[in-house]
Amino acid sequence: MPLSEKNTRKTIIEPSKGLRFLNFRELNDYWELLLYLTIRDIKVKYKQTVFGVLWVIFQPILMMLIFSLVIASVPNIENSITCPYKLFAFVGLIPWQLFAKIIESTSNCLVAEAGLVNKIYFPRILIPASACLSALFDFFIGCIILALMLVYYKQAPGWTILFLPVFIILMTITAMGIGFWLSALNTEYRDVKCIVPFLLQFWFFASPVFYPSSIIPEKFRFIVALNPMSGVIEGIRWTLFSYGSAPGWEFYVSISVAFITFITGIYWFRWREKTFADHLGN
Amino acid sequence: MTNAIRVRNLGKKYKICNAHVQYKNVTEMAGRILKMPYNYVRRIMNGERSTKESTFWALDDINFDLEQGSVLGIMGRNGSGKSTLLKIISRIAEPTTGRIEAIGRIGSLLGVGTGFHPELTGRENIILNGIILGMSRIEIGKKFDEIVDFSGVETFIEMPVKHYSSGMFMRLAFSVAAHLEPEILIVDEVLAVGDSDFQKKCLKKMRSYHELGHTILFVSHDLNAVRSLTEKALLLHHGKQVAFGDTESVSNLYVEHYANANGNGHAHPEAREETPAHGFNVSNFKVEPYECENFCSGGRLKFSFEYDFDREIENPKIALAINTTDRYNSCGLLADSNELGIDKLPPSGKVVCVSDKLFFTEGNCTIQLSVLEKNEAIFLDRKIANIYNKRNTEIVYSPRDWFDFCVKCKWGLEH
The missing domain is CATH 3.40.50.300 (P-loop containing nucleotide triphosphate hydrolases)
Structure with missing residues (x-):
């Protein structure tokens, strides 16, 4: 590069002090890296599989079939649902899979990318962010199947579909917030890796994925509201085929929980990121 | 010229992760917590203020x-x-x-x-x-x-x-x-x-x-x-x-x-590997180009030195070794009594060794001289002289005390 074109930006390297939020100016320089890390994740994920990207579709369909087989034998649940159970379960499973996928991949991403973290500088937050974006890619493919199912069951979404992005963003933010926390913790304590499957299993049963939240007794409503996924899944059912009622006060609790998780997750991640290279070794 | 990099007072401290200092899992932690009062009391008794020994500075005050x-x-x-x-x-x-x-x-x-x-x-x-x-x-x-x-x-x-x-x-x-x-x-x-x-x-x-x-x-x-x-x-x-x-x-x-400091890595500037005890004195060690005007890789070198000793040396061997920075004895010029054409080395004299063509790779090498009597070393100097071949363009020869005597020349490549 000729001298005249030389970049003369000054970099100052110092011990960091206090809490830091995102450095947006720097992130702006690195958006290409985020994009290509995401593309790599997507390309690599289903390499050397026969069905390739079709697995994105198969996974929720298989889950849906399992649940419709099992739940069909539980009369109480099926009776309390006013739409075809397969559709009901699928609409719950697609967002749940996104949520679980984000947490699963982000919590392990820094350890998996130790080679990068140890050799190259870039904003570390891009690693969990790209893991999250590649999970969103799966989600959007799942959404296409969901749309086909809506057509098949002749469920036309009304004006409420305008709220769909709100729920998707809310869910992504919650998952990313948790992902930031877990990924940073996982560099130091690999216990995280062992806990995550149980956490997700528990969370799955605690969320109205294969059952309607109406079967939960009234007195537990506040606890349910603390789980953003319950609001999100119910909300998505409401936006897509007006199942259930519009979200009430519980929704505001969910939003608060989601944002608190997300913001604290970023602060935590940014605070711990200086130690990543030390903990991940060579 | 402006400075591209300015480093001031740079330091990096690491914690030493050994079992005594850090615990990483619950069983270890439980053990440590149980022992904590005991350790605490012991530390106070010993007058230690903190776990200072658990850290070390990987970098300290770099400027x-x-x-x-x-x-x-x-x-x-x-x-x-x-x-x-x-x-x-x-x-x-x-x-x-x-x-x-x-x-x-x-x-x-x-x-x-x-x-x-x-x-x-x-x-x-x-x-x-x-x-x-x-x-x-x-x-x-x-x-x-x-x-x-x-x-x-x-x-x-x-x-x-x-x-x-x-x-x-x-x-x-x-x-x-x-x-x-x-x-x-x-x-x-x-x-x-x-x-x-x-x-x-x-x-x-x-x-x-x-x-x-x-x-x-x-x-x-x-x-x-x-x-x-x-x-x-x-x-x-x-x-x-x-x-x-x-x-x-x-x-x-x-x-x-x-570079070659061994053991705990402390520098020993005085430690030279010699065997001075036998009283074999070497002086005037020289390396000269032979049959050519300048030092060059692929040319012949003439090594010479004068020595004196208190007696004749029986069954002598003289070895010149060329050592590179990472390898000892990468090239050797060895003379036994047959080659020297004598059975005994007189108490004093001058030894001359003319090498065949020597090809040097880029870099530094040192000349090691050893003299043996009945296969036992009576003289060893690992760095009696130094030859430095820089980028295949010039060669610098110096005796032990750097650059009293240097010859520079251009290298030529011949095929």
Whole structure:
């Protein structure tokens, strides 16, 4: 590069002090890296599989079939649902899979990318962010199947579909917030890796994925509201085929929980990121 | 010239992770908590204030300025803090104290093939790796053909790199790295792995960077590479800055005091491996070109020295060894009594040895002289003289006390 074109930006390297939020100016320089890390994740994920990207579709369909087989034998649940159970379960499973996928991949991403973290500088937050974006890619493919199912069951979404992005963003933010926390913790304590499957299993049963939240007794409503996924899944059912009622006060609790998780997750991640290279070794 | 890098008071503290200091799981933690009152009381009794011994400074008080366009070699033994310094300058690890100011893009090559994914094709990996190393997509697009050309793997470019041979993989990975053009380039010794062709390519590329006015920080154990590439050098020892200055004097210091220091790694400037006890005196050791005017690789050398001893030497052997920085006895010129044409070596005299053609590789080598009587050494000096062959263009010979006597010449290549 000729001298005249030389970049003369000054970099100052110092011990960091206090809490830091995102450095947006720097992130702006690195958006290409985020994009290509995401593309790599997507390309690599289903390499050397026969069905390739079709697995994105198969996974929720298989889950849906399992649940419709099992739940069909539980009369109480099926009776309390006013739409075809397969559709009901699928609409719950697609967002749940996104949520679980984000947490699963982000919590392990820094350890998996130790080679990068140890050799190259870039904003570390891009690693969990790209893991999250590649999970969103799966989600959007799942959404296409969901749309086909809506057509098949002749469920036309009304004006409420305008709220769909709100729920998707809310869910992504919650998952990313948790992902930031877990990924940073996982560099130091690999216990995280062992806990995550149980956490997700528990969370799955605690969320109205294969059952309607109406079967939960009234007195537990506040606890349910603390789980953003319950609001999100119910909300998505409401936006897509007006199942259930519009979200009430519980929704505001969910939003608060989601944002608190997300913001604290970023602060935590940014605070711990200086130690990543030390903990991940060579 | 403005400074490309200013380092002030830089320090990095690490915790030592041993079982006594840190606990990482619950069972250990439970044990520690139970013992805590006991340990606490014991510490108070011993007058220790804190667990000070659990930390160490991998780098301590490093200060230097580097001008734009200069090449800095960082020297030091294993564990002296070289890699830590590079990691801090490339912002991978954070310093504990101090400040670095750098002007321009910083690109670091701490490993070849960082971010390569085995499942992706050569083409995809070039783009991905380029972006990871800090190039823009447009830049990579412009240089893509050049990169592929340089690597020589164009026929396999659409193939997943997991099917590449390790040599092809390295070539491709290096080609991407070589086309990164930051203002400040940080290179760790990992680049020196690979075959000699590959290493030469690395060095050549780095020289061309330097000619373009880029600033380079370069770590290597290969003193020859450091000497031929850099003008300035920084010598670290146990995390402390021992010397910063021109490469020649710093590398001499390193060779003399640090490079072969053994055991706990403390420098012993006085420790020279000699056997002076026998009273065999050598004087006037000389190396001269023979049958040619100048020193040159591929020419003949004449070694000569005078000696005196208190008696005749029976069954003598005289050995001249040429040692390189990393290898003893890489070349030997050995004379026994047959070759000398005598049974006994007179008490004093002059020994002359004319070598056959000697071919020197780039770098420094020392001449070792040993004299044996009945296969027992009565004289040994590992560094009686020094020959330094710089970039295959000139050769410098110096007796032990550096540069009392130097001869420079141009090398010629003959085929």
